Amino acid sequence: MELSGSHVIPVETGSKTLKDAINEAFRDWITNVETTHYLIGSTMGPHPYPIMVKHFQSVIGNEARKQILEKEGKLPDAVIACVGGGSNAMGVFSGFIEDKDVELIGVEGGGDGIETERTGATLCKGTEGILHGSLSFVLQDDNGQISEAHSVSAGLDYPGVGPEHAHLKITGRANYVAVTNQEALRGFELLSKYEGIIPALESAHAVAYAEKYSKVIENSEKTIIINLSGRGDKDMFLVAKEMGVEV
Amino acid sequence: MKSHQRYTAEEKNVVQGYSEMFLDVKNRGEGAFIPFTVAGDPDFETSLKIVQQYVDSGADALEIGFPFSDPVADGPSVQAADIRSLNSGMTTERCFEFIDRIRKFTSIPIGILVYYNLIYKIGLEEFYRKARKSGINGILAADLPPEESNDAVYMAKKYKINQIFMVAQTTSNQRINEVVKRCSGFLYVVAVMGVTGARSDIKKSTVDLIKRVKNHTKLPLVVGFGISKPEHVSDVIKSGADGAIVASAIIDIITDKLDDMDVAKDEIGSFCRELKHSTK
Numbered sequence: 001m002e003l004s005g006s007h008v009i010p011v012e013t014g015s016k017t018l019k020d021a022i023n024e025a026f027r028d029w030i031t032n033v034e035t036t037h038y039l040i041g042s043t044m045g046p047h048p049y050p051i052m053v054k055h056f057q058s059v060i061g062n063e064a065r066k067q068i069l070e071k072e073g074k075l076p077d078a079v080i081a082c083v084g085g086g087s088n089a090m091g092v093f094s095g096f097i098e099d100k101d102v103e104l105i106g107v108e109g110g111g112d113g114i115e116t117e118r119t120g121a122t123l124c125k126g127t128e129g130i131l132h133g134s135l136s137f138v139l140q141d142d143n144g145q146i147s148e149a150h151s152v153s154a155g156l157d158y159p160g161v162g163p164e165h166a167h168l169k170i171t172g173r174a175n176y177v178a179v180t181n182q183e184a185l186r187g188f189e190l191l192s193k194y195e196g197i198i199p200a201l202e203s204a205h206a207v208a209y210a211e212k213y214s215k216v217i218e219n220s221e222k223t224i225i226i227n228l229s230g231r232g233d234k235d236m237f238l239v240a241k242e243m244g245v246e247v
Numbered sequence: 248m249k250s251h252q253r254y255t256a257e258e259k260n261v262v263q264g265y266s267e268m269f270l271d272v273k274n275r276g277e278g279a280f281i282p283f284t285v286a287g288d289p290d291f292e293t294s295l296k297i298v299q300q301y302v303d304s305g306a307d308a309l310e311i312g313f314p315f316s317d318p319v320a321d322g323p324s325v326q327a328a329d330i331r332s333l334n335s336g337m338t339t340e341r342c343f344e345f346i347d348r349i350r351k352f353t354s355i356p357i358g359i360l361v362y363y364n365l366i367y368k369i370g371l372e373e374f375y376r377k378a379r380k381s382g383i384n385g386i387l388a389a390d391l392p393p394e395e396s397n398d399a400v401y402m403a404k405k406y407k408i409n410q411i412f413m414v415a416q417t418t419s420n421q422r423i424n425e426v427v428k429r430c431s432g433f434l435y436v437v438a439v440m441g442v443t444g445a446r447s448d449i450k451k452s453t454v455d456l457i458k459r460v461k462n463h464t465k466l467p468l469v470v471g472f473g474i475s476k477p478e479h480v481s482d483v484i485k486s487g488a489d490g491a492i493v494a495s496a497i498i499d500i501i502t503d504k505l506d507d508m509d510v511a512k513d514e515i516g517s518f519c520r521e522l523k524h525s526t527k
Contacts, residue, residue, distance in 0.1 A: 013323075013326060014316070014317070014326075019317065020317075023317055023318075023319050026319045027319060027320075027322070027441070027442045030320070030440070030441055030442060031440055031441030031442060032440070032441075033417055033440060034417070034440065046392075128367075129364050129367060129368065130362075130363050130364040130367050130390070131317065131364065132317075132319070133390060135367075138364075140364070140368070142368075143338045143339050143340075143365070143368065144339070144364045144365045144367065144368030144369070145315065145316040145333065146316040146317050146364070
């Protein structure tokens, strides 16, 4: 980002994760609203940001639908994407929402496991709440105080989720699952080893779930699209550390 | 059940309403001085003593923040206060108890500043019912836009609480009209662009905003955000505001003197008396 000419300011407040970066971006925006426009990289925040980001990300879904029809001559049986705030998932899902036979699966950062406190699986574990200007699912305590999320991947380390994903969950159009940090690291390894593609740790969650999904007998013949939302270059040091490799 | 219920301040009929208070203050030729603190900062009992000090030092009304984990409208001072309060074990339930305790020593209007998730989590009706019972006069939900506020405004009316809204320099005249339709008690005029926090001076734009808003409403206007010196208070009152809320500048005293709250209390007392004096 700095190479592209932006000025990057690390967040020093709260849990120093994505949620706090959003808080600080809001604070900066309301201070400098006359000269600054707020941008967010995910389908969350106050209206109309979730819709705007979905619209921009929809190129992924439109393109994926076109390409699979060309290559396979049919629609996929399932589309699998990781969900933090939910932008890449919303982007790829948006191409297939009207295709009712296409299963949409969002994979959340399970962290140490959704049965533990250290998780980022907002849709799997959270409850209805209001964070960053929208009503959706959030990880929170009984008093409505927002909990800290945990995931090995920074992009999934968020205690909220885009409101349209909450809608897809409640209406049953999409299913949301979680994979743990360990499973995601396996996904990372698998794709790197067999395809020579190093996925972002976020996307590695989708890869890990795709492996689990395809091992279920009735899914073995299915055509699946896995959305690879990012490259893993950024995660190399973290993955090395997690795997106990010295670099 | 009734026989076990404690008298609420309201039943004793001692709670003063905003309109009554603003009228009284106006008749004395003053503006209202409204200090803010976060309930339970740094802990329940100390915080209560700080509020008592506000009352003893001339506060005309109180503004009490319910601590929230992600206070996006607040600057570093109030954020830190929220964290101290939450760490001391404050919950929404304890906040209502806190108001209840304040009601034992004062009848001046109490407004609360809250983030909407705290209301949503308990349930709108339950929150307003508890607010009424504990003797709260006004509720300002910092992250509730007027477009989404119909349910809250309905509950506020039902439980005879003033729903308070904010306007800022960027608020258009058309939107001010929409806001004042829903607002009662007073209108919160945000003095600066940005979050809460102490500032060095009052800009001409704040004065212009007060004058502009006055064309749209007869509601009392209370200016907050960045009001941190006695001069600021007198400037906004002279510009036609009916009151001023001072938050971060007082909280900064708490933050600086965490080791010696007795000294902090004295300092807060003399600062508040100075601030009150400058409303005259």
